[in-house]
Amino acid sequence: MAKTSYFHAQDLTDYAAEMFRTVGMSDEDAHLIAGDLVKANLRGVDSHGISRIPMYLERLRQGLVNPMPDVKVTKVAGAVAHVDGDNGMGFVPSHVAMNTACDIAAEMGIGLVGVHRSTHFGMGASYALRAIERGFISMIFTNSSPAIAMWGGRTAFLGASPIAAGIPGGKHPPYVMDMAMTVIARGKIRLAAMKGDPIPEGLALDLEGNPTTDAAKAFEGVCLPFGGVKGSVLGTLMDLMSGLLTGANFGGDVKSLYFDHSEPQNVGHLFFAIKPDLFMSLTDFGARMDTFYERIKELPRAAGVDEIMLPGEPEQRREMQRRRYGVPVTANVVDDLIAEGKAAGVVFPAGAAAPFKAA
Template sequence: MNEETVTYYSAEQLTKVSRLLFEAEGVPEQDAATIAEDLVAANVRGLDSHGISRMPMYLERIRKQVVNPTPNIQVESITSAVSKVDADNGMGFLAGHIAMAEAVKLAEVSGIGLVGVQRSTHYGMAAIYVMEAMKKGYISMAYTNSSPAIPPWGGKTAYLGASPFAAAVPAGNESPYVLDMAMTVIARGKIRLAATNGEAIPEGLALDDDGAPTTDAKRAFEGVCLPFGGAKGSAFAMLMELLSGVLTGANYGGNVKSLYFDHSEPQNVGHLFIAIRPDLFVSDQEFHHRMDDFVQKTKSLPKAKGFDDILIPGEPEEKTAQTRLKTGIPLSENVREELQLELERYALDVSLLS
């Protein structure tokens, strides 16, 4: 992002803008606040591709009636350790929080909680949900499928989703483990953001709609992303599809509707959440001691040439968060203009982004 073309805003300011826009489109006040906070949390952690830049897309999907602004989300008990959530085609953020809270509740009693979600939509930054469980002291994982973004290994047609996987493991005094990764070499949302900002992308990330390698972000977004690790990433993406879609009763196998290009019907995205109590095999105190010991040993290992530090997954994002909470969140001119157009559409105060 070119520093000369960005404007910095506080997290509070962007949260207010997002909340007001959702409320203007009929999302209840508390739900709008939850979604707004989640979007800006992505910006704070440096994942701008999953932050407030997605507002126009989310609002358009509500306007096109493929997202329910006032869902009646239902939780059904399956066994003592398993529940199912019907998201009623509402915003995936809401279903995600409800499902992870249910997984934690089940794990508190049974040691582990498993919650499947169907009839959901895109749920933003996956780290949100595992961090929520981690802050309550639980190990957690979040699986989701998504609209077709990558071909199966050997194919050229988008079929599998970018389907981010997230996991978190709490520690004692050291940095916790927080993983959030897409099945693509780079998150598809980052390619979309590059296209919005008129920026090129590096080689090796995507193919255009003719199946040829491209550095044109717009053509890449209209084409297919490449899986990380070649065949291994493709296989992992397939597993995400099986656990999030096939298992939960949601759409799967290329049937999840595109966020941007298909307003014909709801997405029916599937999620799977797992929460695990950390004191199942050793005491809670011993677990945290072992985690701290692991982190300390890992970070004290000899560094490879060109590296000053060995980082635990989640540390780079936490460092970015500490910086942005002080200096503000950068928005490109193109993203700022898109948001101002949305404010004008709903006759809201455009000076909120001046």
């Protein structure tokens, strides 16, 4: 097991922002992306956190990602807009799109925004949380580079293509869902490969189509869809709605974030925002959400279960804990970030060998 150090979230955010500025990003965009990456770590989604910085920087340095994109928003219908990401970091056009969808929904009741010429946009929950901050229900679709097979196929064709959604709560936590079409997020297999850890059976196949517990071979091979044919069907929906519909790459054409440095990815996303008080007052909506939350807490629990939680609640609690005790980062990730910083003249922050306070 790799040694782990603990860091203040703000220190990691400052480091990440400075690293993105070294490759030509604006201060605003650098802080936006740094904040989203560290937010993923805070919520325990370490596969989508700061461990990705070296890979993102490499694509920026090679000119595959535009550090200063001219993101354009075009209104195409009463409640619909189209965003051209100009091959920028996917975080940037995606936040523009989510905010645009919320602006439209404030006026029309519902807003729909499609994005093309984008790249990997990080943790999908980032956009659901942004919509919740603004008081809106949201759904977020994206496609991605080939990772899973069509049902009945044996080669990667569909992306892991996560779906995210958020529903504001009342006095209790909101509903936040973020899940890939793979049994686990492909980024988690990548993180296991970086650590040299094995993965459980049933997650992936190697390049020859054989089941494997070797994370490195699995990452180069084919991920298995969750729920068998159902995961494959949902992955197909993500590709059609996020890629084909928006004008982005689709049908196996999205370039690999890790292995293909031939040209930009042209990832597609789709953002929905909905006013929660379309059919009742906001007060009534919040009260109904509270009732739902309280009912699930009172449900009979399965053996060995201490508490039933709403989707997003475990991540919210983990964030509170990590803000207090520190963000854990494994030694291999720390080494990579130190090396990146040294090459760019940026000092990686000092960590602690143990959580800041006794739990």
